Amino acid sequence: QKEVEQNSGPLSVPEGAIASLNCTYSDRGSQSFFWYRQYSGKSPELIMFIYSNGDKEDGRFTAQLNKASQYVSLLIRDSQPSDSATYLCAVNPPNAGNMLTFGGGTRLMVKP
């Protein structure tokens, strides 16, 4: 079992729709969770982080964390073609300093 799992996609949504990206992790003691966006040929860009159970909203982005289910999600409202990218879920395992364990990423395609 991979430590952080994501559906590789592609996830295709029409412009203006809500895109829902999901991630599960195996280490129950993990405390910190991050979403990165990576455009083709570029480096990952941090877009959201969440440490507590529940929802965290930032503009069109909402991160959701459920530690009991070991599940993290990212919702993108009013999806735009410019949101088309690979979204990487990253988890900071316990007692691991700043090390991040990444999922393989989900490719999102927003169609005009």
Added chain:
Amino acid sequence: DAGVTQSPTHLIKTRGQHVTLRCSPISGHKSVSWYQQVLGQGPQFIFQYYEKEERGRGNFPDRFSARQFPNYSSELNVNALLLGDSALYLCASSLRSRDRGNSWSTEAFFGQGTRLTVV
């Protein structure tokens, strides 16, 4: 403010050669981590340095080494390059390292990466 800077941006090396990649963190950040990203996969952790000390090491062979300098910049060295070392090498900068057993954490910001091609 300058973000994380990495050099060079692209590099082509021959099998068996040695390579040195460089990273300058965001001003004020004392923690630097290195990741390897193979095409189509998520980044894999290689090393973390904080205050010039190694704080973590991923599952990479001893051909990989790194160090952090007094100004918090860092170098990643790879010896005896293999074709499989071809990847995007990413440096991440963080404000501080999380202590063992503590609950706080910090966000990591990536540089633009160094694209290494081994031929």
